[in-house]
Amino acid sequence: xxxxxxxxxxxxxxxxxxxxxxxxxxxxxxxxxxxxxxxxxxxxxxxxxxxxxxxxxxxxxxxxxxxxxxxxxxxxxxxxxxxxxxxxxxxxxxxxxxxxxxxxxxxxxxxxxxxxxxxxxxxxxxxxxxxxxxxxxxxxxxxxxxxxxxxxxxxxxxxxxxxxxxxxxxxxxxxxxxxxxxxxxxxxxxxxxxxxxxxxxxxxxxxxxxxxxxxxxxxxxxxxxxxxxxxxxxxxxxxxxxxxxxxxxxxxxxxxxxxxx
Amino acid sequence: xxxxxxxxxxxxxxxxxxxxxxxxxxxxxxxxxxxxxxxxxxxxxxxxxxxxxxxxxxxxxxxxxxxxxxxxxxxxxxxxxxxxxxxxxxxxxxxxxxxxxxxxxxxxxxxxxxxxxxxxxxxxxxxxxxxxxxxxxxxxxxxxxxxxxxxxxxxxxxxxxxxxxxxxxxxxxxxxxxxxxxxxxxxxxxxxxxxxxxxxxxxxxxxxxxxxxxxxxxxxxxxxxxxxxxxxxxxxxxxxxxxxxxxxxxxxxxxxxxxxxxxxxxxxxxxxxxxxxxxxxxxxxxxxxxxxxxxxxxxxxxxxxxxxxxxxxxxxxxxxxxxxxxxxxxxxxxxxxxxxxxxxxxxxxxxxxxxxxxxxxxxxxxxxxxxxxxxxxxxxxxxxxxxxxxxxxxxxxxxxxxxxxxxxxxxxxxxxxxxxxxxxxxxxxxxxxxxxxxxxxxxxxxxxxxxxxxxxxxxxxxxxxxxxxxxxxxxxxxxxxxxxxxxxxxxxxxxxxxxxxxxxxxxxxxxxxxxxxxxxxxxxxxxxxxxxxxxxxxxxxxxxxxxxxxxxxxxxxxxxxxxxxxxxxxxxxxxxxxxxxxxxxxxxxxxxxxxxxxxxxxxxxxxxxxxxxxxxxxxxxxxxxxxxxxxxxxxxxxxxxxxxxxxxx
Ligand SMILES: Cc1cc2nc3c(=O)[nH]c(=O)nc-3n(C[C@H](O)[C@H](O)[C@H](O)COP(=O)(O)OP(=O)(O)OC[C@H]3O[C@@H](n4cnc5c(N)ncnc54)[C@H](O)[C@@H]3O)c2cc1C
Ligand code: SF4
Ligand code: FES
Numbered sequence: 001x002x003x004x005x006x007x008x009x010x011x012x013x014x015x016x017x018x019x020x021x022x023x024x025x026x027x028x029x030x031x032x033x034x035x036x037x038x039x040x041x042x043x044x045x046x047x048x049x050x051x052x053x054x055x056x057x058x059x060x061x062x063x064x065x066x067x068x069x070x071x072x073x074x075x076x077x078x079x080x081x082x083x084x085x086x087x088x089x090x091x092x093x094x095x096x097x098x099x100x101x102x103x104x105x106x107x108x109x110x111x112x113x114x115x116x117x118x119x120x121x122x123x124x125x126x127x128x129x130x131x132x133x134x135x136x137x138x139x140x141x142x143x144x145x146x147x148x149x150x151x152x153x154x155x156x157x158x159x160x161x162x163x164x165x166x167x168x169x170x171x172x173x174x175x176x177x178x179x180x181x182x183x184x185x186x187x188x189x190x191x192x193x194x195x196x197x198x199x200x201x202x203x204x205x206x207x208x209x210x211x212x213x214x215x216x217x218x219x220x221x222x223x224x225x226x227x228x229x230x231x232x233x234x235x236x237x238x239x240x241x242x243x244x245x246x247x248x249x250x251x252x253x254x255x256x257x258x259x260x261x
Numbered sequence: 262x263x264x265x266x267x268x269x270x271x272x273x274x275x276x277x278x279x280x281x282x283x284x285x286x287x288x289x290x291x292x293x294x295x296x297x298x299x300x301x302x303x304x305x306x307x308x309x310x311x312x313x314x315x316x317x318x319x320x321x322x323x324x325x326x327x328x329x330x331x332x333x334x335x336x337x338x339x340x341x342x343x344x345x346x347x348x349x350x351x352x353x354x355x356x357x358x359x360x361x362x363x364x365x366x367x368x369x370x371x372x373x374x375x376x377x378x379x380x381x382x383x384x385x386x387x388x389x390x391x392x393x394x395x396x397x398x399x400x401x402x403x404x405x406x407x408x409x410x411x412x413x414x415x416x417x418x419x420x421x422x423x424x425x426x427x428x429x430x431x432x433x434x435x436x437x438x439x440x441x442x443x444x445x446x447x448x449x450x451x452x453x454x455x456x457x458x459x460x461x462x463x464x465x466x467x468x469x470x471x472x473x474x475x476x477x478x479x480x481x482x483x484x485x486x487x488x489x490x491x492x493x494x495x496x497x498x499x500x501x502x503x504x505x506x507x508x509x510x511x512x513x514x515x516x517x518x519x520x521x522x523x524x525x526x527x528x529x530x531x532x533x534x535x536x537x538x539x540x541x542x543x544x545x546x547x548x549x550x551x552x553x554x555x556x557x558x559x560x561x562x563x564x565x566x567x568x569x570x571x572x573x574x575x576x577x578x579x580x581x582x583x584x585x586x587x588x589x590x591x592x593x594x595x596x597x598x599x600x601x602x603x604x605x606x607x608x609x610x611x612x613x614x615x616x617x618x619x620x621x622x623x624x625x626x627x628x629x630x631x632x633x634x635x636x637x638x639x640x641x642x643x644x645x646x647x648x649x650x651x652x653x654x655x656x657x658x659x660x661x662x663x664x665x666x667x668x669x670x671x672x673x674x675x676x677x678x679x680x681x682x683x684x685x686x687x688x689x690x691x692x693x694x695x696x697x698x699x700x701x702x703x704x705x706x707x708x709x710x711x712x713x714x715x716x717x718x719x720x721x722x723x724x725x726x727x728x729x730x731x732x733x734x735x736x737x738x739x740x741x742x743x744x745x746x747x748x749x750x751x752x753x754x755x756x757x758x759x760x761x762x763x764x765x766x767x768x769x770x771x772x773x774x775x776x777x778x779x780x781x782x783x784x785x786x787x788x789x790x791x792x793x794x795x796x797x798x799x800x801x802x803x804x805x806x807x808x809x810x811x812x813x814x815x816x817x818x819x820x821x822x823x824x825x826x827x828x829x830x831x832x833x834x835x836x837x838x839x840x841x842x843x844x845x846x847x848x849x850x851x852x853x854x855x856x857x858x859x860x861x862x863x864x865x866x867x868x869x870x871x872x873x874x875x876x877x878x879x880x881x882x883x884x885x886x887x888x889x890x891x892x893x894x895x896x897x898x899x900x901x902x903x904x905x906x907x908x909x910x
Binding site (some may be wrong): 016017033034035036037039040043044046047049050051053054055056058060061062064065066067068069070083085090092094116117120122123125126127130131132134135136137138139140141142143144145146147149150151152155156157159160163164166167190191194196197250261 | 317
């Protein structure tokens with residue numbers, strides 16, 4: 001693996017606040033080390049900008065291990081950049097050795113994800129979807145002995161496949177309809193697959209889907225761009241499962257779900 | 262605290278047969294009637310395993326809860342990154358595990374520097390945690406019969422670790438987050454994401470609120486309450502490079518310390534032997550590779566310096582130094598974390614390190630799977646470690662199937678933290694501390710898979726109960742309005758501190774510039790091995806660097822808006838003061854125990870503990886300015902697990 005540094009030009013979306021106009025600013029990175037992560041490239045640029053008296057580029061990040069879901073930018077039109085199944089923080093610059101050496105960096109755009117500043121967006125809508133029903137209502141201390149609820153290994157593994165979602169929002173940014181169906185379907189499926197999730201299964205699907213729509217996310221029209229962009233490879237099959245649970249709940253439910261926000 | 266008159270630390274640990282202590286303690290405690298609970302306001306700072314679980318449970322009980330975190334969502338707390346698993350004494354494997362054995366292992370693992378009563382309670386509650394998590398839908402690994410699967414972790418002799426692929430922390434945190442979300446929906450918990458606690462409000466010796474900065478718009482606000490819980494995680498980032506999340510910080514506990522809460526055992530830090538080495542000066546954090554890799558990988562370095570930059574595959578067997586296998590024939594590559602870490606450092610200090618040169622040194626050793634692949638076949642190795650190998654390759658660009666991995670130790674966990682009694686309350690009434698932020702249960706060294714257990718035990722089962730007891734006992738609270746002098750003072754202090762940071766007299770460099778330098782001092786002089794001379798140097802260097810920081814730190818943008826540079830500057834400032842105290846504590850502890858290794862105190866190369874003189878918790882009380890803290894000792898006694906020597910030879 002080459003250790004040779006290379007040059008790169010970044011066009012980064014700069015926007016001072018939610019209601020300000022934004023635009024791309026051009027920055028030169030004369031020495032990109034192939035072992036750096038993409039966020040370390042931004043760190044390095046920021047340190048130079050700050051020493052020069054300019055404001056650093058605002059971007060969310062925390063774990064830098066691909067698990068907290070805080071990071072995420074669109075790189076040349078692709079959420080989380082060119083490497084499949086990789087969050088922005090785990091994307092390393094060796095992916096760019098052979099180009100492109102001029103890239104455009106933007107926030108995850110969706111009307112349900114208002115821009116806070118530069119590359120930082122407000123993904124509070126995701127929290128509200130979970131609050132609408134993404135849980136099992138179990139009181140602390142009231143749980144039965146754990147092994148009294150056997151779960152077939154296959155089912156447990158499948159539930160885990162869905163539960164791996166990190167809540168980053170790349171699926172929304174990738175979707176032509178800005179739908180959050182993959183995110184919502186993943187949680188509905190995770191809990192709906194397990195015996196623990198059965199009592200509230202239909203209610204959950206109904207409430208979470210209603211909240212999804214109330215937040216202004218679009219509907220799913222099967223483009224499957226979400227699965228391609230998802231750093232955890234969450235399968236679109238979970239959207240199908242959500243739709244089944246939702247339909248079933250609509251057939252049985254009588255009461256309306258009030259919109260919250 | 263009046264001068265010269267040091268407070269006494271009362272652990273309030275119950276006495277009597279150890280297995281009855283927690284039950285009896287609960288039976289003798291006061292309660293708050295359901296209808297009265299909503300009159301009490303509880304602030305929980307932190308939404309990790311400890312804070313998230315506490316906020317959810319307190320809300321469910323009917324208290325009026327406000328929960329704060331600095332991330333954009335409570336689901337992103339650093340607990341999410343824990344990989345390996347969580348211990349519980351379920352004995353599902355029928356291999357002789359029990360609550361007593363988990364208790365025994367934890368006290369011994371902590372090198373006899375933790376309170377027996379606390380540790381026993383932790384082992385007891387481990388059972389309830391698994392029940393709770395399973396009921397929430399945490400998708401733990403299962404056996405074909407549908408029961409829960411376990412593995413042995415970190416050299417334990419029993420298989421008591423529960424796991425969810427390599428993402429146990431994520432799944433447990435999402436469980437706590439779902440419980441928290443349910444309470445937010447129910448209106449019992451109000452969530453404040455993107456809020457950073459910058460000070461504690463203390464009125465007449467009682468914690469009555471916090472001051473926060475809204476990270477989106479820079480607003481400084483006071484929140485008052487009857488009880489404040491800090492569950493803000495560990496302080497490993499004092500070393501700059503660590504396996505902690507970038508935002509992990511000590512500010513909340515440090516500000517509470519400055520308001521009177523003693524800081525216990527600050528020098529007890531844990532270093533993890535298997536992390537991916539630093540690749541360059543730009544490095545922003547280190548990534549942990551699961552310890553399980555040492556089960557099959559062989560650790561070595563070249564015997565000759567001139568081989569260090571060669572392709573490892575070209576180095577003949579006779580020229581490879583399998584230093585752990587040679588030095589510790591009984592345990593080989595599976596020696597405990599601290600022993601493995603120190604030996605890696607020593608061989609690198611001898612000039613035998615491998616990998617890229619960073620600041621003139623190669624800091625890395627090989628972890629080689631070639632033999633394992635020969636013995637087990639690539640398929641089996643892939644099944645065991647496939648996801649870890651993938652992660653390694655993503656970060657380094659090298660495939661461990663083809664060439665040895667490179668690893669190096671990194672800071673991973675901090676056992677020290679705010680001093681708390683058996684009720685998890687600090688010396689400030691009404692200030693409770695849970696999770697990694699307190700010093701409680703791990704002594705001088707934490708066992709693998711026990712941090713998640715402690716965070717959840719604190720959050721779900723201990724804090725909700727001991728807080729109820731506190732509120733039920735106290736009852737008469739003074740009304741504190743926003744115009745109370747203590748509130749105003751705290752607000753002013755925070756505003757002034759921010760102004761000070763924003764207006765350094767001669768601004769030159771971003772905060773990272775200084776933080777990196779602090780980290781280097783800490784790592785060299787208060788890291789894996791410590792000695793008197795080094796610590797004394799550090800104690801001189803840190804305040805000087807801190808002065809430089811104050812004069813030259815450069816923060817662009819404004820304090821009244823989203824400003825991540827300002828956030829980092831504030832955290833770095835507190836790390837300077839904490840780093841100094843860590844060195845002071847390390848210097849005062851003239852023994853080696855657990856993660857604290859003093860080079861002067863060893864016997865035949867092994868850590869030499871001194872129970873006669875150091876069997877105590879070192880709690881440091883703030884005394885007006887940084888570096889002048891006074892030491893208060895909480896003596897430890899052991900009734901059930903008699904102190905014995907660790908030996909891995
Ligand atoms: C890479 C890695 C792997 C690990 N693997 C394991 C494992 O396998 N098993 C195990 O048992 N342990 C493991 N640990 C340790 C364990 O993950 C942590 O000790 C534990 O999760 C800490 O939980 P916590 O609730 O105390 O704090 P955290 O999860 O760190 O949460 C802290 C919370 O406080 C908030 N906060 C912090 N400061 C402020 C402030 N000033 N104002 C407002 N909010 C603030 C944060 O927003 C966050 O919500 C691992 C640790 C690391 C780094
Ligand atoms: S489904 Fe995938 S892309 Fe969408 S939030 Fe979850 S992890 Fe991110
Ligand atoms: S920073 Fe946590 S997933 Fe990227």
